[in-house]
Amino acid sequence: MSRVNIGEQHPAVYRELASLSRAAGEAAAAAGLDPRLVELVRLRVSQLNGCAFCCRLHTRDALRAGETTDRLAVLPAWRESGYFSDTERVALALAEEVTRPSTPTREDLGAETLSPQEVSAITWLAVVMNAWNRVAVSSGYAVVP
Template sequence: MQQRLDYWKAEPALLKAVLDLDTAARESGLDGGLVHLVKLRASQINGCSYCVDMHSREARRDGESEQRVQLVSAWRESPLFSPRERAAFAWTERLTRIADGPVEDAEYEAVSAHFSEADLVKLTVLIGVINVWNRVAIPFRTVHPVIGGESRAA
């Protein structure tokens, strides 16, 4: 697979604005581990290999265990995640799949039980910005680096 377009070269000012929003969301005061795992979960849902690779590596680099990183996609069945993390994952899934229908009161109440109003805004913006990155990386085929050897792609 080859990248279709270098979007940083094509529109640097706009991508810088997205990067600035990403930085603001990442540095907003949410737990850094949660930030990595939320970005990973949204990227898994969207099928963005570039972002799954990047956020998996960043999470491990910043102290997440390999086991927790591997189990993000199966968070419902794993005992390794706190109630707050579970609420964040459920919110991430719901907002990433926003076209499935309205966000119901019960879903809002469930996440609100674990996040202050300010933190809920921070989490929601974080989810929005990773979805923007996924929606830029996927159609332009951003290719993640091959680490530890040759690509096995056909």
């Protein structure tokens, strides 16, 4: 069976997801999350889901937000690197837990590092990014040089 672009087939649903995505970004900004952290969360979720389209998109967005190539290069192995702050590490662990809920994390996701508003915003970012990944992968979004 060939892939169907579900956004083209049901544009109203696609627009609602775009609206939810904007709201999650606004929640992240209201929570005071650094735009680079927002893109790291989006990128890490996309890496876990194997979404090439979103990986490329959010790598570019992270670079525009001021992220470094070194940090982006080690993001898949963030636990083994010294590049990420405690806040970033907890945010990445939370995003991974949302993306793969059956995989326990080693980090304490308590309120000692992130405020409830930050935890909620990061969770929403991951939830929405997971949805976008499924749209892109299931629709067969082309990723070519």
